Amino acid sequence: MFMYRIYRSELMYSKYFAVSNHPSVSNFYCFPHGSHFLSWSNRSYRSETGQSVRKFREVHKILLANNYNVLMVDVRSGENFGKLTTRYLNRVYEESGTLLAVCTPNYGEKTASAHSSHEELIFALDNKDRVQILPLRVVDTYPPQPPFGPDHPFDKEGDARGLVRRLFPPSTVFQDCRKKSEIQIAAEIAERLRAHRFSA
Secondary structure, eight states, rough: OOSSSSOHHHHHHEEEEHHHHHHHHTOEEOOOSOOOEEEEGGGOOOOOOOHHHHHHHHHHHHHTTTTTEEEEOOOOOOOHHHHHHHHHHHHHHHHTTTEEEOOOOTTTOEEEHTSSSHHHHHHHHTTTTTTTTEEEEOOSSSSSOOOTTTTTTTSSOHHHHHHHHHHHHHOOEEEEEETTOOOHHHHHHHHHHHHHHHHO
């Protein structure tokens, strides 16, 4: 669904990075075109899936080191989480990029935040002609099952689960990140991003 194509000679660029001798892990290639957004539920910081957040910080570093322009909101002192989220999502839209969804069990939950993973999924749905989604499965629960019900403060009817089902149907192939190292995950994401480029 990307709006432009690049040729394999451009993809190879000038050098490659060997990341592993494992047969399932590809080599990295310099890939300076396009932006992609790494997304997870904000609640992951405070839950048992916080380990996934830490792991994907390392995955993010590996991808950046190999010239994959993957954006991640990691707010430091004086920065604004909402402003960075909006800026990065707009870049993904402008460059017809990919939303990398770290699918923790509660990913997509409806919350009070205007910059939650729920809002990011709405953004992806509203702009599906320009934004692709790559689900990253990090736990056995898949697709995500964001909570809802009469006692939920923001989602009484299960709107979040309906949104997840629309965007992660059985026909959408997830990237299985369970029981894999950061370098394996990064290499497999890179391979999928290259495949997305040539699927336009």
